Structures are given as structure tokens and as C-alpha cells.
Amino acid sequence: xxxxxxxxxxxxxxxxxxxxxxxxxxxxxxxxxxxxxxxxxxxxxxxxxxxxxxxxxxxxxxxxxxxxxxxxxxxxxxxxxxxxxxxxxxxxxxxxxxxxxxxxxxxxxxxxxxxxxxxxxxxxxxxxxxxxxxxxxxxxxxxxxxxxxxxxxxxxxxxxxxxxxxxxxxxxxxxxxxxxxxxxxxxxxxxxxxxxxxxxxxxxxxxxxxxxxxxxxxxxxxxxxxxxxxxxxxxxxxxxxxxxxxxxxxxxxxxxxxxxxxxxxxxxxxxxxxxxxxxxxxxxxxxxxxxxxxxxxxxxxxxxxxxxxxxxxxxxxxxxxxxx
Amino acid sequence: xxxxxxxxxxxxxxxxxxxxxxxxxxxxxxxxxxxxxxxxxxxxxxxxxxxxxxxxxxxxxxxxxxxxxxxxxxxxxxxxxxxxxxxxxxxxxxxxxxxxxxxxxxxxxxxxxxxxxxxxxxxxxxxxxxxxxxxxxxxxxxxxxxxxxxxxxxxxxxxxxxxxxxxxxxxxxxxxxxxxxxxxxxxxxxxxxxxxxxxxxxxxxxxxxxxxxxxxxxxxxxxxxxxxxxxxxxxxxxxxxxxxxxxxxxxxxxxxxxxxxxxxxxxxxxxxxxxxxxxxxxxxxxxxxxxxxxxxxxxxxxxxxxxxxxxxxxxxxxxxxxxx
Numbered sequence: 001x002x003x004x005x006x007x008x009x010x011x012x013x014x015x016x017x018x019x020x021x022x023x024x025x026x027x028x029x030x031x032x033x034x035x036x037x038x039x040x041x042x043x044x045x046x047x048x049x050x051x052x053x054x055x056x057x058x059x060x061x062x063x064x065x066x067x068x069x070x071x072x073x074x075x076x077x078x079x080x081x082x083x084x085x086x087x088x089x090x091x092x093x094x095x096x097x098x099x100x101x102x103x104x105x106x107x108x109x110x111x112x113x114x115x116x117x118x119x120x121x122x123x124x125x126x127x128x129x130x131x132x133x134x135x136x137x138x139x140x141x142x143x144x145x146x147x148x149x150x151x152x153x154x155x156x157x158x159x160x161x162x163x164x165x166x167x168x169x170x171x172x173x174x175x176x177x178x179x180x181x182x183x184x185x186x187x188x189x190x191x192x193x194x195x196x197x198x199x200x201x202x203x204x205x206x207x208x209x210x211x212x213x214x215x216x217x218x219x220x221x222x223x224x225x226x227x228x229x230x231x232x233x234x235x236x237x238x239x240x241x242x243x244x245x246x247x248x249x250x251x252x253x254x255x256x257x258x259x260x261x262x263x264x265x266x267x268x269x270x271x272x273x274x275x276x277x278x279x280x281x282x283x284x285x286x287x288x289x290x291x292x293x294x295x296x297x298x299x300x301x302x303x304x305x306x307x308x309x310x311x312x313x314x315x316x317x318x319x320x321x322x323x324x
Numbered sequence: 325x326x327x328x329x330x331x332x333x334x335x336x337x338x339x340x341x342x343x344x345x346x347x348x349x350x351x352x353x354x355x356x357x358x359x360x361x362x363x364x365x366x367x368x369x370x371x372x373x374x375x376x377x378x379x380x381x382x383x384x385x386x387x388x389x390x391x392x393x394x395x396x397x398x399x400x401x402x403x404x405x406x407x408x409x410x411x412x413x414x415x416x417x418x419x420x421x422x423x424x425x426x427x428x429x430x431x432x433x434x435x436x437x438x439x440x441x442x443x444x445x446x447x448x449x450x451x452x453x454x455x456x457x458x459x460x461x462x463x464x465x466x467x468x469x470x471x472x473x474x475x476x477x478x479x480x481x482x483x484x485x486x487x488x489x490x491x492x493x494x495x496x497x498x499x500x501x502x503x504x505x506x507x508x509x510x511x512x513x514x515x516x517x518x519x520x521x522x523x524x525x526x527x528x529x530x531x532x533x534x535x536x537x538x539x540x541x542x543x544x545x546x547x548x549x550x551x552x553x554x555x556x557x558x559x560x561x562x563x564x565x566x567x568x569x570x571x572x573x574x575x576x577x578x579x580x581x582x583x584x585x586x587x588x589x590x591x592x593x594x595x596x597x598x599x600x601x602x603x604x605x606x607x608x609x610x611x612x613x614x615x616x617x618x619x620x621x622x623x624x625x626x627x628x629x630x631x632x633x634x635x636x637x638x639x640x641x642x643x644x645x646x647x648x
Binding site: 146150152156181182185187252253258260262263 | 438456458470472477480483484485486488491492493496504505506509516576578579580583584612613615616617621622630632
């Protein structure tokens with residue numbers, strides 16, 4: 001298998017990440033192209049096929065050394081049919097036959113999956129969860145997404161909506177309004193947006209001075225990073241916000257673990273770059289809410305693959321399908 | 325497969341249920357024996373072997389028509405090793421080699437599993453969840469247990485503690501004390517014991533008259549059934565208790581569904597016999613807490629197999645293992 005490669009593709013609204021991944025889940029070559037979503041996204045698959053062909057020439061690799069293309073795409077995916085159910089940002093209308101189109105363009109096997117699930121599979125294959133057969137990944141970014149792996153495979157659910165960890169209700173009554181229409185969703189608290197919202201509310205209530213009040217006066221806004229930076233310097237208001245974020249995240253993660261008892265819960269996404277200050281507090285709250293045998297066996301760790309998780313997890317789809 | 329049978333065994337602390345189950349998950353013959361847990365549970369497997377032999381003679385069936393024995397046992401199970409980790413009620417000490425002992429006694433293939441998981445597998449195979457590959461079962465009895473099925477197989481987790489739905493925290497702060505050491509567990513609210521506790525607390529606060537106050541004066545106690553009976557007759561206090569129980573159950577089930585998006589959540593156990601008054605209210609609360617695509621696709625239903633779920637699910641273990 002030394003000279004065989006899987007192409008991993010992580011399709012985003014503005015950028016498409018590509019990589020040649022070996023059968024051990026290691027990236028040999030990676031690059032990016034612009035996502036051209038004009039003309040109802042008609043050029044997307046053509047551009048990916050062209051990018052792969054050019055890279056083969058550049059590296060002097062023969063197309064027959066490619067085992068297939070695994071691809072992560074935003075939005076709900078019908079995994080079995082290889083269809084994107086809808087992806088407004090890409091210009092694709094209802095039920096776009098992505099697998100079929102890309103197979104026609106490249107003459108290679110194509111498998112597709114939701115991008116959050118790909119990130120989870122990447123961390124399972126060659127990241128923080130290396131070797132774990134039961135794994136939950138939570139992506140704390142502008143929003144909050146997730147991927148659930150049980151018995152070594154992704155859990156998709158009956159409507160492809162499994163892993164919607166951002167829309168788990170963390171506050172049963174009186175939580176903030178979520179974009180999804182509900183209130184009190186985890187996303188309203190632990191996304192970058194949620195953290196900033198809570199910090200600003202605290203500033204209105206209590207914060208006439210301190211680091212965050214200064215930042216806000218200086219820049220007209222604050223970021224989630226500002227909140228963690230301030231908490232790291234023992235700023236009272238920021239510490240209170242981090243404590244609140246960790247409380248609700250610990251609560252939700254413990255309840256997921258009480259249901260699934262995964263080996264590991266992996267925290268990824270921009271907010272997770274806060275590092276140990278977040279991780280340690282989440283672990284502490286998790287302990288409070290986890291059933292004893294779960295507390296002893298389910299660990300929480302930071303993601304290790306960063307932005308590469310998506311292409312590596314996408315490549316895993318081919319490895320898994322071909323039973324390599 | 326017409327004349328082939330799987331023996332399903334559901335081992336309880338006082339009674340052992342047995343059944344001959346066909347390869348479609350239908351019970352042909354069922355009976356019970358006393359569980360003899362004297363002498364450190366040494367007679368349990370011998371008695372099961374003897375009971376099967378006697379039944380074969382009685383029915384004129386040859387032992388070679390038996391495909392194997394699937395068995396559900398209380399407490400944590402190491403499924404792969406076929407070992408019961410501990411089962412104090414049965415007299416078995418640490419890591420009792422149940423599979424090995426019963427295979428020696430019967431000369432048949434034996435597969436074992438936790439009893440709550442067997443009940444879930446039974447409902448999946450031939451009960452409320454017939455054909456569903458993603459299914460969550462919740463048993464509302466004296467305590468609250470559960471079983472999670474994803475991608476057509478049981479989710480056990482890294483420490484065998486998956487499906488501990490009774491110990492999901494339903495009330496993040498200020499909930500009642502649970503036997504497990506935590507507070508606010510679902511079990512403290514939606515078990516028969518929990519429902520009675522809440523009703524009694526309401527009676528102390530508000531209930532000098534009404535159906536439940538009368539029952540309590542008459543019998544010195546009330547049951548969960550009394551609460552549902554009273555609520556069905558529009559008793560104000562009982563309706564308030566049912567509303568509270570349904571609220572927390574709907575909250576927890578919606579969050580499980582936001583994580584796993586199962587086709588169906590099945591409610592079983594004694595409390596579920598309350599029927600539509602419970603089911604309808606839980607569905608209503610579920611709707612409030614479920615993410616929109618989950619709400620549209622995950623259904624909630626009452627269990628249909630009753631006490632037979634355990635033996636049918638136990639038999640499934642053999643069907644699954646032999647890939648019949």
C-alpha cells in the first residue's frame with residue numbers, strides 16, 4: 001500500500017481543501033483551491049477533478065495509484081445515495097448527486113459524508129482519538145457541531161441529523177434564543193458567538209472596568225479569545241464567563257457520555273484553541289454530572305489535527321469502504 | 325430454519341425466564357424457573373441446562389435443533405469475554421465466567437448481554453422498533469434503565485456503561501439525591517419511586533384533599549399508578565406531577581435524539597403502562613426540546629413486548645452471531 005493514495009476533499013463555501021492521504025491516515029501532500037459556487041455550483045466537481053489531475057502531473061504520480069476520493073461537504077448528506085440534500089452556500093439545489101457527478105468527472109470511486117462527521121472520523125483515525133471505536137467530537141466554532149462514532153462507525157441517524165450536539169438543550173427553561181428556533185441550545189452558550197454574548201451581558205450588568213471593558217471600549221467589540229485571555233489573567237468577569245461556559249458544556253458532555261460511554265470526547269474548533277483553561281474546567285464540571293462508571297472511563301481531550309481533520313476523515317471513507 | 329430454535333434466557337434475581345424463539349423472533353414456548361442463588365450462585369447454570377433438557381423431552385425436540393442460548397443478565401457484562409463483572413444478587417463474585425460455564429453445562433453456543441440491552445434488542449427485533457437500525461429503549465420501572473442501538477447493534481461503550489439513561493442529569497442544579505451519588509438524575513424523577521416521591525412532596529406542600537390525599541390516608545402510601553389514575557381523572561395535583569415527569573423525560577429524550585437521531589424511542593417498564601396519558605405529554609415536551617430535523621424524524625412509542633422483550637432480545641444475540 002506504500003504507493004497508494006486516497007484523495008481527501010473538504011468542501012467549504014469559499015475554499016476547498018484537498019490532500020493525498022496514505023493508507024495510515026497521514027497527509028503526503030495538501031493544497032487548497034477556490035470554491036466556485038457560480039452557475040448553481042456547476043463548476044465545483046470539474047474544478048476538483050482538474051485540481052487532482054494537475055497535482056498528479058506535478059508529483060509524477062499515476063492516476064492508478066489513487067484508491068478513490070473521500071469528500072466532506074457542508075449540510076445534510078444522504079450517505080448511501082451520495083447526494084447532498086441541500087447546500088445553499090454552494091449553489092446546489094435539492095438533492096445534488098455529488099458522488100455521481102464527481103465519479104463521472106474523475107473516473108474514481110467517490111464516497112461523501114457530512115463535514116462535521118468527517119472531522120470526527122479524522123480524529124478517530126489519526127488524531128486525538130487514534131484507535132478509539134467509540135468517540136464523540138464536538139466542534140466549538142462560530143456555531144457548535146459534532147460527530148458521533150459508535151462501534152467504529154459514524155452514527156448518522158434516521159434523518160442524517162445525529163451529532164447535532166450544538167442543538168442539545170443545555171438550559172431547560174429561560175435560555176437564550178438559538179437560530180434554530182429553540183432556546184437554551186448548547187450553541188447559544190459555548191460557540192464563539194455565545195461566549196461573546198454572555199461576556200457582553202456580564203459587562204452590561206457588572207463590568208465598568210477590567211480587561212474586557214477596556215477591550216470593548218477600545219475595539220467596539222470583544223472576541224471569545226479575549227475572554228479566555230482575560231480569564232487566564234484571573235480577570236473576575238472573564239473567569240465567571242468561562243465558568244458558565246464550562247458548566248453547560250460539562251453538563252451536556254456528561255449526558256452524552258451517560259448515554260454512549262465513549263472512550264473519548266474530543267473538543268475541536270476555534271474555541272478549543274483556548275486550551276487547558278477550557279479543558280480543565282470542562283473536565284471538572286463533567287465529573288459532577290457523569291455517572292460513576294462513565295466518569296472513570298470516558299476521557300475528554302483537545303483535537304490534534306486542526307484543519308486537517310476534515311480531509312483525513314474524508315479519506316477514511318474510502319479506506320473503510322474498501323476494507324483496507 | 326423452520327425447525328430451528330434459539331433459547332432465550334432472561335436471568336433475574338428471583339426468577340429466570342426461558343423461551344424457545346424461532347429465527348423470526350417469535351416465541352414458541354416460554355416458561356420460568358426459580359433462580360437459586362444459594363452457594364454463590366453455583367446452581368444457576370446447572371438449573372438452566374436441566375430446564376432446557378427437560379423442555380426438549382417434553383416437546384419432543386432434538387437438541388440439535390437448538391442454535392444456541394442467548395442470555396440477558398443483570399449488572400455490567402463483558403460481552404466479548406462472556407463474563408458477568410459483578411452480580412451481587414445472584415451470589416456471583418467478581419468476573420463470573422457465565423458463557424464458559426453454561427457452554428460446558430449445555431454443549432451449546434452461549435452469548436450473554438446486559439438485561440436492559442436485551443430488552444432493547446427484543447424491541448428492535450420483533451417489538452415496537454421492528455426493523456429500526458437506530459433505536460433507544462428506556463425502561464421506566466423501580467429504577468430507570470436503557471439500551472442504545474446504533475447502526476443495527478447495541479452500543480456498549482468503553483466500560484459497558486452506555487445506555488445508563490437513568491443517570492443522565494435532568495436537573496443541572498438542585499435536583500433530588502440519587503442512589504448513584506449524583507443529584508438530579510432522570511431516575512429520581514421518572515422511576516416509579518421518583519414519581520411517588522414528587523407526588524408526596526406535592527401533597528405535603530398543597531394536598532390536604534383530592535384523590536391522592538385520600539389514597540395516602542387510606543393506604544399509608546401511594547403508587548405511581550395512583551398518580552396516573554388520578555391525572556386521568558383530571559386531579560389537579562396528580563396532573564401537575566405528570567406534567568413535571570413528562571417535562572424532564574421529554575427534555576432528556578430530546579437531547580438523546582439530538583445526539584443520535586434514532587428512528588424510534590421506545591418506552592417500556594411498569595411506569596410506561598400508564599399509556600397514552602404519559603406518552604402524549606412526553607411527546608409534547610419532546611417537541612419543545614428537539615432540533616427541528618430530529619423532531620420531524622424521531623418518534624416515541626410504547627414498548628409492545630412487555631416481559632418477553634428480554635428473552636427475545638437474548639435470542640437475537642445468537643441470530644446476530646450466526647448471521648442468520
